[in-house]
Amino acid sequence: MTANPEHVRMAEALLFAAKEPLGELDIAARLPEDADIPAILDLLHKHYEHKGVNLVKLAGKWTFLTAPDLSWLLQDEKENTRKLSRAALETLSVIAYHQPITRSEIEEIRGVGLSRGVMDVLFDAGWIRPRGRRRTPGRPVTYGVTQEFLIHFGLDDIRDLPGFDELKAAGLLQTEPSGLFDDLIRGDDAPPLDPEEEED
Secondary structure, three states, X not given: OOOOHHHHHHHHHHHHHOOOOEOHHHHHHHOOOOOOHHHHHHHHHHXXXXXXXXXXXXXXXXXXXXXXXXXXXXXXXXXXXXXXXXXXXXXXXXXXXXXXXXXXHHHHHHOOOOOHHHHHHHHHOOOEEEEEEEOOOOOOEEEEEOHHHHHHOOOOOHHHOOXXXXXXXXXXXXXXXXXXXXXXXXXXXXXXXXXOOOOO
């Protein structure tokens, strides 16, 4: 089934005007019932592939973004934002690569205590959230990243985070792996979460 040109125009208008990324169900709810949403998105994605804006998929949702090679044109238009502290950046990285992870595990990996202010900054940014509790003594709360984190950092899925080799090739790491980047998500050996308290 090919995409109806009028349906394509409608989807294009919705995506252009949207303040935040739209999921396929969001788009389908506004278009006629016979609209082939996957075909429409595929056509728009290919159409804008080499344009000044690209249709990209972030956290499972679709949005228009400036083409990466033209981002320098808009530098003066970007809002000045406060940089994350080194502690907050390290904590966010540990959570992203090791989620679901407890506070004590974060401290163990970083080798220093975790101040409340660091977690507050990440919660305020909307980049982390509680993921549930471990079925271990004390039932500690675990943390993970949010859809807002994926969208802000241009990721469709947590598995899109760069691995150790990619980070080293980009000149971001100069040492041998410490275990931080061994897996993008904690393995099966991690203590299980309590399914009754884990959030979706």
